[in-house]
Amino acid sequence: MSSRYPEPINPTRTSIGWIGIGVMGHAMAGRLIAAGYTLSIYARTPSKVAALLSLGATLAASPADLAASSDVVFTMIGHPSDVQQIILNTLLPSLTPNTVVIDHTSSHPDLAKRIYNSALEKHCYSVDAPVSGGDVGARDGKLAIFAGGDYDVVRWLTPLFDELGQANYVGGAGKGQSCKIANQIVVGGNLVGLSEGLVFAEKAGLDKERFVEAARGGAAGSMAMELFGKRMIERDFRPGGFAEYMVKDLGMGVDVADEGEAVVVLPGAALSKQLFAGMVANGDGKFGTQGVITVIERINGMGG
Template sequence: MSNRYPTPVTPTRTRIGWIGIGVMGGAMASRLISAGYALTVYSRTASNAAPLLSLGAKLAASPSDLAASTDVIFTMIGHPSDVRNLVLDKLLPSLAPNTVIIDHTSSHPALARQIYHSALKKNCYSIDAPVSGGDIGAKEGKLAIFAGGDAEVVNWLKPLFDVLGKTNYMGSAGKGQSCKIANQIAVGCNLVGLSEGLVFAEKAGLDKEKFMEAVRGGAAGSMAMELFGKRMIGRDFRPGGFAEYMVKDLGMGVDEVVVLPGAALSKQLFSGMVANGDGKLGTQGLITVIEKMNGIGG
């Protein structure tokens, strides 16, 4: 890597491409622009790119045009099928040698490995780097980044990752995605517990704000509580990550040959959110499912 990339990543030399400018992707891309990097973005709905264009980003006409004019491409989209279609069918055929693709999508480890090997055949590189920290972490540059792929490439990309959060190198291709799945299993179970704790507190006649303040410093405290507790109490279900994506992520975990009863239950409850028409709410909306099971709310 160092022989092929003799110059470091810098705002003046490194051309960045970005595909996927939703709640998370848009915030992450804007941080790179603020750090001085020149970004070219692609969006199927061009109007969605307006906030980034106002900050100085350029708009590509197609993924292939973006691929042909950038050195490092970030993707942050929806499902593994979207990643497969975009990266394997549209980006890879148009890449110049030594281009790096960084996929922040929560996707499947096997697909990450396939993309890695397909990129190598083009003398390019692929890093699977899903993130955790929600919309707040994305805006504040405090995401946990789980990186899989060549360690040398991840190290070369550190100036970019440092703008977005803290990089955790997990190992070979696909290991970043495996770490994200494990992360989502822990988060999903945390959200179930937090939801049930708040519903019990309400049923017991406790002030929910006082309950959360009392327990947050003890063993019940968690990052899930810090990120989502007040939102649950305030009925703020705006998405940092969609509930329907949690179903996807947990599904990739429970489909493995390992017994995960907590993850299976979490997936079932998040699937209940989707069945209720709430799949586009934030994951903190899980409390609505527990409430409905207890006759609270509509």
């Protein structure tokens, strides 16, 4: 880092900007405010940030205004097209030298590399840092953070990441996004397997709660079961992450290969993507990913 940052990040010295106040972003921004940081927030729908403003955040008039006044800018938005529009086209032209952009959006590795190179041209830094852990992890500060970019920059950001969860440095620009895609391949498979296990248990006449309690201590136990087993049983499909985003994430693994790299054959991920896409086709794309059980139920004539 440059001499502009002679001391560690400190709530009284570091200006934070935040864009993206969905389920995850709202909880994550709230944790930084609770830690003493003052956040400038931009939201297309200002009413969504009322609770954060009451805690001391300020509302920026535009992404450009936010960028110009921040030392560190966080983004947690929707799709790669949003990332390109907000970061590449709007934020980067307005950054002052040595500003750091942290993109928590699950996006494409190649886009993360483009942002990294464009930031360097502005004498700034970028870190692609998608997360895993859902709304519970965001609320409790226990997210897994997959950080790609310059190691020294990621290390400098540690005080901020520590408020959100555990940062894992996984390599250069774009590697954070590649790590998240690999993570989603595993998560998608776990959720499909859990859904099928619960549907089978019900068809076999088992009490589903007893099944989960019995299985959680064995090889079938997983974080997916801990986070989503009870929600599936109770038909709680409130989103920590939207099902339509899982389709996006799995698609980046199944459908896209980086230029110059071999295409990876992922039959399980392809099936998972198809099942989550079935949720979207059924009008349930805004359900949480645990709602994939409804697709398995429909296949088995259980109504969904």
